[in-house]
Amino acid sequence: MTWVYVALGAAVGAPLRYVVGHLLDGGLARGTVLVNWLGSFLLGWFSGLGFTGDTAALLGTGFCGGLTTYSSFAVHTHDRGPRLGSVNVVVTLVPALALCALGFWVGAR
Numbered sequence: 001m002t003w004v005y006v007a008l009g010a011a012v013g014a015p016l017r018y019v020v021g022h023l024l025d026g027g028l029a030r031g032t033v034l035v036n037w038l039g040s041f042l043l044g045w046f047s048g049l050g051f052t053g054d055t056a057a058l059l060g061t062g063f064c065g066g067l068t069t070y071s072s073f074a075v076h077t078h079d080r081g082p083r084l085g086s087v088n089v090v091v092t093l094v095p096a097l098a099l100c101a102l103g104f105w106v107g108a109r
């Protein structure tokens with residue numbers, strides 16, 4: 001039954017990612033960066049709240065997994081070449097890790 005929760009969460013997260021990417025992406029991939037930051041914060045928050053089982057499947061694996069995108073991040077990074085691609089990695093990953101930690105801290109309080 002857990003797979004149903006994952007599918008339901010992804011059914012909301014993935015279209016949201018598409019809309020944000022469609023509205024904000026362009027030469028700078030702002031939408032991709034934004035959904036990855038938001039998903040990182042939310043996953044940290046949900047973890048800090050102690051969600052497990054079906055709730056974690058719905059919100060963590062499903063929604064956050066559908067919302068965030070590694071594939072678009074990888075394509076945007078590759079397309080920018082070594083120099084700007086490296087900038088894209090830093091601009092995406094460093095804040096995403098910090099936001100995940102912040103979300104966990106907020107959730108655990």
